[in-house]
Amino acid sequence: MRFFIGFSDMIDRAMRFIAMFGGWLGVMLVIAVCYDVVTRYFGVPKPAGLNSTMIQESEYWLHSFLIACSIGYAYLKDAHVRVDLFRPNFSGRTKLWIELFGLIAAVIPYSLLGLWLSWPYTVKSFLSGEISKSQNGLSDLWILKGGLVVLFVLIFFAGISKFIKIIAALRGDLPMEEVSGEEL
Structure with missing residues (x-):
């Protein structure tokens, strides 16, 4: 089981790194939005080749x-949206069993289905040389569509990591608190 826990920890570190990259994309997004607002509403000229x-x-x-980039890490840290009406009243082990059922019944199949559907969508876009429908838009639309592939791969690996941790906690090889950020 130590090997699997080590594999899960490796996934967690990779997810943390990817989420930090996603955080920097957030900074770039704020800069892009501010730049767009300033140049559009205050008439600041744009550099050559760049348009609204x-x-x-x-x-x-x-x-x-x-x-x-952030969704896998959010799932690992239980920072995702969760509607829990009954869960707070359950014991730690029961919560783990519910989470395990959710992984097997929803998270992992959903991520695999999403990957199965988004991969050909991205490849088709790449092979056709798809570009923005706007005449002045960005080219290489397959990069944007590839974000779906990234999203589903990260959800899948986050699910695998959580699955390993839950099994380890149910076997007693890992403290229940290490499965998620909350106290079970």
Whole structure:
């Protein structure tokens, strides 16, 4: 089990690094939005080759990749949206079993289905040389669509990491508190 816990820890470190990269994308997004507002509303000239459409499209590209890079880490740290009506009343072991069921029934299949659907979508965009529908927009739209692939891969690996930790906690190889950020 130590090997699997080590593998889970490696996934967690990779997720943390990717989420930090996503955080820097957030900084870039704020800069892009501020730049767009200032240049559009105050008449500041834009550098050659850069237009409002490109800036606006880069904003939603950055936003998309920020979410894609952060979602796996958010799941690992239980920072995702969760509607728990009954869960607070359950014991730690029961919470682990519920989480395990959710992983097996929803998270892992959902991520695999999303990956299965988004991969050909991205490849088709790449092979066709798809560009923005706007005449002045960004090219290489496959990069944006590739964000879906990244998102589902990260959700899958976050689910695998959580799965390993839950099994280890249920076996007694790992303290229950290490499965998530909350106290079980």
